Amino acid sequence: MRVGVITFPGTLDDVDAQRAVRYADGEAVPLWHGDHDLKGVDAVIVPGGFSYGDYLRCGAIARFAPVMQEVIEAANKGMPVLGICNGFQILAEAHLLPGALTRNHRLHFVCRDQWLKVENTSTAWTTRYDKNAEILVPLKSGEGGYQADEDTLKELEDNGRVVFRYVGDNPNGSRNNIAGITNARGNVVGLMPHPEHAIDALTGPTDDGLGMFLSLLDTVVKA
């Protein structure tokens, strides 16, 4: 399994994302924002950070990077794509996922270990979880409030496209406590919390996040 991990100017979490891929017995392939090809990878992770300094809006400039044109085309053909934190913001700006991420409702940057409920276990990235399992992974973001219009929320809820939901106190004002969603096909997933920081109890709060990368392994092997 070869998994591309994109680095934009200002990306922070590409190294941990690459490490998570290796923990799942995959080969991590670094992709640069200026690349015009995906180097034959089986899947792509758009990691967290502050691409292009979060100028204009989070993800608004990254979405037009050359490598993202390749990602958009591949995602629309069914390639598994995961956006974490800033990566989720980029996928939303790129219209691969509906809605938008806005300033946290209490304005503070939130940095804490966060319980999530896994509600969709049929996406390319979540098959290893039990339905409604609760997992503990870090959340660290200032603009993580998920917003979408009523029709979009209904579409997501009615079709099981809410993949992760915050458990307990809503950390950022996200509509319906939404932490992560998928596209209709289930190959593209975006979430604000950081599974790649929770793959080993030595370095994270749990290893609950590793399941996402093992799920991808299953998806790629089956493809």
Next chain:
Amino acid sequence: MARVVVDVMPKPEILDPQGQAVANALPRLGFDGVTAVRQGKHFELEVADDVDDATLAKIAETFLANPVIEDWTVRRVEA
């Protein structure tokens, strides 16, 4: 050259915590009577004369604003 102003505002139904924080600070500073504040963005573009209105609209809709959460206006002004 022409000057074009693009104003981008959060949609009315979208929570604007930054505007609320500004509104909440005003009474503490001794300014009474301001009942609400909405915070947006103001862009000033210097554009060549051959850039038409359709192109300006596209710039605003696809890049300067996010139509999911923001409204915008485009207007040409005297430089």
